[in-house]
Amino acid sequence: MDHSQQDSAATEAALRQQQDLLETSLPAAFSAYDTAKKQKMPAPVVFLLDCEDEIGGEIARSWLGDQAVNDAIEQQQLQDADEPADDNPTDYNPADDATTVFAYAFPWEQCRTEVPEVFPYLASVFTSKLPSESFLAIAVTAGGASALTVPFSARESGNN
Numbered sequence: 001m002d003h004s005q006q007d008s009a010a011t012e013a014a015l016r017q018q019q020d021l022l023e024t025s026l027p028a029a030f031s032a033y034d035t036a037k038k039q040k041m042p043a044p045v046v047f048l049l050d051c052e053d054e055i056g057g058e059i060a061r062s063w064l065g066d067q068a069v070n071d072a073i074e075q076q077q078l079q080d081a082d083e084p085a086d087d088n089p090t091d092y093n094p095a096d097d098a099t100t101v102f103a104y105a106f107p108w109e110q111c112r113t114e115v116p117e118v119f120p121y122l123a124s125v126f127t128s129k130l131p132s133e134s135f136l137a138i139a140v141t142a143g144g145a146s147a148l149t150v151p152f153s154a155r156e157s158g159n160n
Contacts, residue, residue, distance in 0.1 A: 014142035021048055021101065021139040022148050028103035029137050030155050036105035043108035043130075045115075046150070050141035051100040059118075059140060060102045069100075076100040099141070108136070119145045 022029065029046045036044035050056035051069050060069050080098050106114075108126070115138065116123035122138070125147040130136055134151045 014144055015146055017142035018139040018144070018146035019148060021050055021099070021141045022137055022146075022150070024098075025101045025103065025139075026150070026154060028101055029150060032103040032105045033135050033150075041105060041107050044105035044135060045108055045111040046103060046105045046135060046137040048137060048139045049102045049104075050139075051102055053099075053141045053143065055143055055145070056140040063104070064102065069102075072102070073100045111136075111138075122147050 025048050032046045033044050049060045051060045051073055112126040134149045137148050137150050139146050
């Protein structure tokens, strides 16, 4: 495998981890969205931060403080230690890779200017409107971020 193939495989793996973070954190994403709407936030964008990821952790620490993030990680690790071992470890399930996730929403207009400063490759996401039957989530893990559309039907289909 040459260098460009390795980069492509690494990028694809990171994108998959970011998507998995969203999929395994749908309840938290909908909760953050609902809280923002109750506060009358216009066009909430939900951030899902993997607090155990270098970049996600750095952002979470800047928003919440070191102690809050450290406490949350410790709590997650204790919870993971209490869970029974998987009977079939050959079956991959992203939910088995539990991490400490923080979900919070910010207004679209604020994100439109601030997100590209941190993740320039996401700038184009903020140039068009989302379909009315979804909201935008930014999943930060695997050393980067992905902007993903969350259809409201994901809540109704039992995925949370």
